[in-house]
Amino acid sequence: MKITTWNINGVKARLETALAYLKEASPDVICFQEIKSVDEGFPREAFADLGYNVETFGQKGFNGVAILSKWPFDEVKRGLPGDDSDEQSRYIEAIVSLPALAVRVGCLYLPNGNPLGSEKFPYKLAWMDRLEAHGRTMLNDEILFVLAGDYNIIPERIDAKRPDAWTGDALFQPESRAAYRRLVALGLTDAIRACHPDPGVYTFWDYQAGAFQKDDGIRIDHLLLSPEAADRMVAAGIDRFPRGWEKPSDHVPVWVEIAGN
Template sequence: MKLATWNVNSLNVRLGHVLDWLQANPVDALCLQELKLPDEKFPHEALLEAGYHACWAGQKTYNGVAILSREPVLDVQRNIPGYDDPQQRIIAATLPGPGGQPVRIISAYCPNGQAVDSDKYAYKLDWFQALRGWLDGEIGRHRDLVILGDYNVAPADEDVHDPAAWEGGILVSDPERQAFRDLLGLGLRDTFRLFEQPPRIFSWWDYRQMGFRRNAGVRIDHILATPDLAARCLACEVDKIPRGWEKPSDHAPVVATFGVA
């Protein structure tokens, strides 16, 4: 079973990229973030023609998440239950996994936070706390659970191209990293770090100052899995190829492969 995540930074702009990537990489499910379109504009027919069912939570101009899957999904949940938030950042669904064991899949677009002294930063930390509380219950209900998405947190200095330049700033501040560690404290595993990885592997590069060409990036797109599922993870990689396409998203897809129990 192959699961992937990709912040496409506007599905309307990059639908062609998504379709091309899926044709070359026929994953079982692809989680998307930053759709930047309302529900009624979601291109479900084009995706169905490509062989993918979809569930989504759209929002005009900002945010928005989706799960594209080979098989129809069950038990769809939009947003964090009980958390009053107009921003569309979470969608969850259940899919049949390897060997028939159901897998709970969550597509997450975590807040950016803007700056450590901003209201948006306070919202980010509060949102992560709400996410952790909800995930605690979800993990209790689903043995195999994976949450894929743009976390807007680089967990460690090795996930940043220049740790000294970023120190204390957004995406790498101690409270943000602690919020990420709190998710791992639920038993979730960062599938990318289950394997020996080459140095300087990132998933986001700024459009400015030739960030991608200089590999001046950060690793903020993650696939976290519950212990039993993580134990069956065979690989996790960042696919940098789409970041080099014309008019790309500033993020690259991350793909994890899981074996049968």
């Protein structure tokens, strides 16, 4: 099963880009973040024409997540547990079942947290605490799972071309990075780092100042695998090529391949 995550930065604005990528890469499952669409406005038919089932947790104008799969969904859940008052659409989860493999896929769009000093940074950290608690619960269930998405976290200095430029940003604060480490310390595997330990591995380049052309990137989109999923990992990678297309997202697709029985 090939599972891909991609912050699409507006599914309607980048529909042709998304469809072109799916035709070329053909993942079994793709998790979109920042769809910026209500559920009713999501262009389901265009993806259905490519053979994808669609589940969304949308929000007008910003946020919003979706899971698309060539295989049936079971147990679809919307919203991250732990705070019934949270009205932001940032998490959707479903079990995807192939004949020889079932995986629980969590698609997440973690809060950015900027600007520091506002209520947005404590919200980010609280959201990460909830994600850690949910990860612990899923580990107890002993089903293969993948937490895929835009984490808005630069885990280490190696994950930025110019790490010192990010020291005043919520993405690179010690508290944010510590929360990410606690999540991984549950026993999860960062798929990209496990397969690509060297520098220069990025998933996001700002639209400004020719960042992509200079390869001035950061790695903030991650695939965290449960131990059972990590045992079956065949490969993981980053598809940079859509960033060079016309009207691209500022993020690129990140994927992992998991073997069946």
